[in-house]
Amino acid sequence: MGGVSSHAHVDxxxxxxxxxxxxxxxxxxxDKSLMREKMARxxxxxxxxxxxxxGVMAFMLIPxxxxxxISFFKWNMLSPPNYVGLHNYVDILHDPIALHSIVTTAYYVxxxxxxxxxxxxxxxxxxxxxxxxxxxxxxxxxLPWLAAPVAISVVWQWVFDPTSGVFDALLSxxxxxxxxxxxxxxxxxxxxxxxxxxxxTGYNMLFxxxxxxxxxxxLYEASELDGSGKVRQFFSxxxxxxxxxxxxxxxxxxxxxFQVFDTVYVMTQGGPGTSTNVYNFYIFQQGxxxxxxxxxxALSVILFVVILLVTLFQMRFVGKRxxxxxx
Amino acid sequence: MKLKKKILSVIPxxxxxxxxxxxxxxxxxxxxxxxxxxASTSHVVTLRYMLWDxxxxxxxxxxxxxxxxxxxxxxxxxxxxxWSQYWQKLQTExxxxxxxxLFWDHVTYFPTFVTNGQLLNLTPYIxxxxxxxxxxYPNLVKQxxxxxxxxxxxxxxxTIAIFYNKDLFAKDHVAPPTNLTWNPSTGGTLVKTAEQMTxxxxxxxxxQPGFNPNxxxxxxxxxxxxxxxxxxxxxxxxxxxxxxxxxxxxxxMDTPQGVQTMQSLMNLIYKYHVSxxxxxxxxxxxxxxxxxxxxxxxxxxxxxxxxDLTPVVSSCKFHVGIALLPVGPKGRVSVxxxxxxxxxxxxxxxxxxxxxxxxxxxPQSEKILASGGYVWPGIPSEAPLFAKAWAKxxxxxxxxxxxxxxxTISFPITQNxxxxxxxxxxxxxxxxxxxxxxxxxxxxxxxxxDGALAGGQ
Numbered sequence: 001m002g003g004v005s006s007h008a009h010v011d012x013x014x015x016x017x018x019x020x021x022x023x024x025x026x027x028x029x030x031d032k033s034l035m036r037e038k039m040a041r042x043x044x045x046x047x048x049x050x051x052x053x054x055g056v057m058a059f060m061l062i063p064x065x066x067x068x069x070i071s072f073f074k075w076n077m078l079s080p081p082n083y084v085g086l087h088n089y090v091d092i093l094h095d096p097i098a099l100h101s102i103v104t105t106a107y108y109v110x111x112x113x114x115x116x117x118x119x120x121x122x123x124x125x126x127x128x129x130x131x132x133x134x135x136x137x138x139x140x141x142x143l144p145w146l147a148a149p150v151a152i153s154v155v156w157q158w159v160f161d162p163t164s165g166v167f168d169a170l171l172s173x174x175x176x177x178x179x180x181x182x183x184x185x186x187x188x189x190x191x192x193x194x195x196x197x198x199x200x201t202g203y204n205m206l207f208x209x210x211x212x213x214x215x216x217x218x219l220y221e222a223s224e225l226d227g228s229g230k231v232r233q234f235f236s237x238x239x240x241x242x243x244x245x246x247x248x249x250x251x252x253x254x255x256x257x258f259q260v261f262d263t264v265y266v267m268t269q270g271g272p273g274t275s276t277n278v279y280n281f282y283i284f285q286q287g288x289x290x291x292x293x294x295x296x297x298a299l300s301v302i303l304f305v306v307i308l309l310v311t312l313f314q315m316r317f318v319g320k321r322x323x324x325x326x327x
Numbered sequence: 328m329k330l331k332k333k334i335l336s337v338i339p340x341x342x343x344x345x346x347x348x349x350x351x352x353x354x355x356x357x358x359x360x361x362x363x364x365x366a367s368t369s370h371v372v373t374l375r376y377m378l379w380d381x382x383x384x385x386x387x388x389x390x391x392x393x394x395x396x397x398x399x400x401x402x403x404x405x406x407x408x409x410w411s412q413y414w415q416k417l418q419t420e421x422x423x424x425x426x427x428x429l430f431w432d433h434v435t436y437f438p439t440f441v442t443n444g445q446l447l448n449l450t451p452y453i454x455x456x457x458x459x460x461x462x463x464y465p466n467l468v469k470q471x472x473x474x475x476x477x478x479x480x481x482x483x484x485x486t487i488a489i490f491y492n493k494d495l496f497a498k499d500h501v502a503p504p505t506n507l508t509w510n511p512s513t514g515g516t517l518v519k520t521a522e523q524m525t526x527x528x529x530x531x532x533x534x535q536p537g538f539n540p541n542x543x544x545x546x547x548x549x550x551x552x553x554x555x556x557x558x559x560x561x562x563x564x565x566x567x568x569x570x571x572x573x574x575x576x577x578x579x580m581d582t583p584q585g586v587q588t589m590q591s592l593m594n595l596i597y598k599y600h601v602s603x604x605x606x607x608x609x610x611x612x613x614x615x616x617x618x619x620x621x622x623x624x625x626x627x628x629x630x631x632x633x634x635d636l637t638p639v640v641s642s643c644k645f646h647v648g649i650a651l652l653p654v655g656p657k658g659r660v661s662v663x664x665x666x667x668x669x670x671x672x673x674x675x676x677x678x679x680x681x682x683x684x685x686x687x688x689x690p691q692s693e694k695i696l697a698s699g700g701y702v703w704p705g706i707p708s709e710a711p712l713f714a715k716a717w718a719k720x721x722x723x724x725x726x727x728x729x730x731x732x733x734x735t736i737s738f739p740i741t742q743n744x745x746x747x748x749x750x751x752x753x754x755x756x757x758x759x760x761x762x763x764x765x766x767x768x769x770x771x772x773x774x775x776x777d778g779a780l781a782g783g784q
Contacts, residue, residue: 076439076443077418077419077421077422078418078421078422078439078440078443078444078445079443079444157612162604162606162607163603163604163607180606182611183605183606183607183609183760184606184760185757185760185762267611268611269610269611270753271609271610271611271752271753271756272609272610272611272756272757272759272760273753273754273756273757273760273762274753277753285749288415288418289414289415289745289746289749290743290745290746290749290779291418291439
């Protein structure tokens with residue numbers, strides 16, 4: 001992704017120093033040097049883009065195209081690939097585990113996104129004050145996002161342990177019934193979602209915090225003069241003006257939720273049964289445990305299409321009437 | 328969530344590319360090495376040898392040090408990856424054409440490799456070097472045989488036995504579980520002993536008045552979702568076959584005996600209350616939980632393979648005893664499995680790789696590994712060395728050996744077994760959690776496993 005963002009720096013300006021040297025040569029062969037300078041000028045941007053272009057090609061576009069091509073083959077990586085046309089896609093339609101994993105993933109996204117987004121906005125409101133030590137709080141909430149997902153998952157696995165875990169000790173100490181957490185087919189997915197919410201809320205909060213600080217103070221002052229309370233201010237000023245942030249956070253976090261993998265891989269391996277067998281984990285299993293590369297590629301293409309549709313939908317409905325310029 | 332998308336999409340691509348990069352650089356470096364060698368007179372060749380067990384790696388280093396002295400023209404570079412990553416790494420390298428010259432092979436993956444032409448046929452080399460195949464366990468030789476040819480020499484084996492906490496049995500004045508029986512209807516003396524060793528908060532045992540199954544502090548035995556270490560053995564003892572034949576495509580576990588066996592294993596949890604809850608025994612953590620509870624002194628006995636001797640014994644603060652599996656209706660039967668070294672079909676140095684293969688399966692090398700207590704040797708006559716090494720550490724491991732000489736079954740060996748096993752594992756998780764009956768679980772599991780073996784995806 002670093003490659004993409006560096007496009008922004010391509011728009012460089014040429015300094016006067018370079019000009020003055022060309023002027024001095026122009027007196028001798030004015031036409032030729034003018035041509036050369038034009039050439040250099042038009043070539044320079046391409047040269048500057050080239051490294052990131054190579055990066056994007058090698059790490060994103062070519063692999064993505066390769067996945068589409070591979071999805072029409074049967075390939076175990078050990079023998080030459082076999083062209084099978086749309087066979088893999090037809091198989092997916094008849095694969096109960098694949099269909100179930102789509103439902104599981106959708107459920108996971110629903111568990112994650114609303115809660116995570118609402119909590120992130122609330123945290124941002126709380127932390128958007130000038131109080132001593134606020135910086136420490138802000139840092140604390142972002143900390144989970146900085147930790148390695150695998151390490152986090154291992155620790156949470158201990159927290160969730162049904163016989164010696166921290167959560168159960170807490171629950172039983174206040175007289176509540178014990179839960180099975182990761183060991184229960186109904187509780188495992190919410191438990192995984194909980195870990196992800198814990199990990200990502202602080203990070204999303206940062207965007208909302210930035211969004212809040214971009215809202216001009218005079219709007220609140222004016223509304224106060226008009227006699228509106230805090231609640232009215234939130235719904236009439238804060239939320240509408242946070243819309244661009246909200247759109248960004250929703251799009252990226254929905255994509256991330258659809259592609260959840262590492263926490264599932266470490267904590268449940270898709271189990272118990274198929275209760276946490278999310279789509280991305282199933283792709284991994286088909287590809288790197290059963291070595292059905294063509295099938296895994298076809299599954300990935302379908303995921304790509306689903307995410308594309310969901311994102312377009314979000315742009316349509318959340319993105320509508322969004323103001324980006326608060327000047 | 329944000330960065331996750333990027334990380335997930337970029338990392339595989341990056342790692343694939345770097346992998347490919349490694350492959351290329353390796354290629355050029357080895358070929359450069361080669362041309363250098365042919366120019367010089369020494370002809371030193373470096374072989375890559377991949378394995379997964381970090382405990383045995385220490386022993387293999389010792390053996391290879393001797394090999395390198397005997398073969399001054401061959402250097403061996405060991406690459407160790409944990410089991411969970413090993414096969415991905417190996418298969419990706421095979422796809423890139425840069426797999427290690429020699430690597431540990433397991434029966435789960437052997438069929439896929441051999442049918443896709445990734446393994447070197449060793450039969451001509453065996454004949455040429457006059458290797459005496461009769462010195463090995465015959466069942467181990469047969470494991471790596473395909474269409475009459477041999478693709479790996481046996482270098483070790485493992486069986487399953489009961490690990491028990493000697494101190495706990497002595498403290499509770501219960502006779503050590505050295506000669507138990509088991510049957511699917513009453514559970515035999517296995518259940519009786521497990522009941523005596525299961526204690527609740529008030530010191531009561533299962534079956535006693537006032538016993539509270541929700542407040543057990545010490546468990547007698549463990550029923551957990553592990554095939555090789557646990558339920559395959561009990562299925563075999565009740566006359567149930569897992570797979571119809573080597574390279575077969577039919578799973579046979581769903582017989583009345585199969586249902587009866589699994590029901591009896593569930594009874595250990597839900598009827599007799601001698602095992603930790605099913606939620607502790609599910610696939611993702613069952614094996615690790617059994618080991619942990621045992622090491623913490625909360626579990627009196629459980630079944631496990633000899634490959635866990637080193638990690639378990641070294642983390643137990645009490646004396647560990649090893650006992651024979653209980654005798655079932657069809658006698659005492661253990662899963663017996665062995666590893667072999669496979670030679671990569673596209674190795675640049677088949678001759679040197681064979682020399683290493685031959686050495687690692689030779690009496691000299693197996694002697695080094697057995698007498699260090701690293702692994703049971705594939706040559707039966709050297710087994711006492713392994714037992715002696717463990718006797719010095721105060722553990723009598725001979726039950727594993729006794730079982731290897733008795734009735735044993737092999738791990739299922741067939742193409743795509745990995746996926747079939749995954750389907751069974753998932754269905755069995757629900758059975759362990761008491762969400763489906765053994766009857767339903769077996770029916771579902773066998774149906775899905777058969778589908779996988781028939782070539783489905």
